[in-house]
Amino acid sequence: MISVRDALGRGPRGPAEEEAYPPERVGDAVYYTSRQEHEDLTVVVKRFPHRAPRDPATPFVLVHGLGVSSRYFHPLAAELARRGPVFLLDLPGYGAAPDPRRDVTLEDHADAVAAMLRTSGIARPVLVGHSMGANVVSLVAERDPAVTDRLVLLAPTLAPGLRTPARAIGRLMADGLREPPRVLGIAATDYLVRCGAPYLLRQLPHLLADRLEDRMPRLAARVLVVDGDRDPIVPNEWISELAARAVDGDARLVRGPHVIMHTDPIATAGHILEFADASAGAAP
Numbered sequence: 001m002i003s004v005r006d007a008l009g010r011g012p013r014g015p016a017e018e019e020a021y022p023p024e025r026v027g028d029a030v031y032y033t034s035r036q037e038h039e040d041l042t043v044v045v046k047r048f049p050h051r052a053p054r055d056p057a058t059p060f061v062l063v064h065g066l067g068v069s070s071r072y073f074h075p076l077a078a079e080l081a082r083r084g085p086v087f088l089l090d091l092p093g094y095g096a097a098p099d100p101r102r103d104v105t106l107e108d109h110a111d112a113v114a115a116m117l118r119t120s121g122i123a124r125p126v127l128v129g130h131s132m133g134a135n136v137v138s139l140v141a142e143r144d145p146a147v148t149d150r151l152v153l154l155a156p157t158l159a160p161g162l163r164t165p166a167r168a169i170g171r172l173m174a175d176g177l178r179e180p181p182r183v184l185g186i187a188a189t190d191y192l193v194r195c196g197a198p199y200l201l202r203q204l205p206h207l208l209a210d211r212l213e214d215r216m217p218r219l220a221a222r223v224l225v226v227d228g229d230r231d232p233i234v235p236n237e238w239i240s241e242l243a244a245r246a247v248d249g250d251a252r253l254v255r256g257p258h259v260i261m262h263t264d265p266i267a268t269a270g271h272i273l274e275f276a277d278a279s280a281g282a283a284p
Contacts, residue, residue, distance in 0.1 A: 065131025069095025
């Protein structure tokens, strides 16, 4: 019997090549979906091919936040694909990835991302994480500095004063009043059905316990931190502090609340591309 989660996109277990899924479109960009299994965890990968293949290509890997999925990255991915191939992940237990049926830590998610990079042969990408995804990609970069020399943290969570369930949920509710309807629709189905409240609530303590600020000075990669100027979840001073703690960090603001990939995808992509180009030029 097909469950409600599966009917709404919660995928089966085990690996599957891109041929198992029909191609899909975001505007004039096309993407291809596959599944990878790493030990007992499954990730779903969406690949946006480089839209100008004769130009030099920079690969981008985008990792989503708590409770949601890769769907909210689609506008940003379509923009970045003009410069290089883009890979979106549904982390274990999120989006179309199956329920892992066990507790999954941030370190487990980081291991799954690192395994996906190895399996896919993605060399030195620009790693981009949004919200909790920023915690995950920073763990990947800290554990293996050879993975990337360019790290982008979009609206990274959570500032020290907000690391309680009540404060985090309160800020999330406040953000819901500022997000466009499209984002609210994605969040509602991802939170309540595709991820599900029980798994989300088991994941929250891992995020609240993580001290991203302590990791920043240990990152060998150059770091760009970007946030929306109306984000109630991430105070603007927090992104400045994180950038200052990095060995080589910079902070930028774009228009909008927390999900800046929808409210200002063009400006967000512009900052990422400018950072990627400058970092590549500065690399030894």
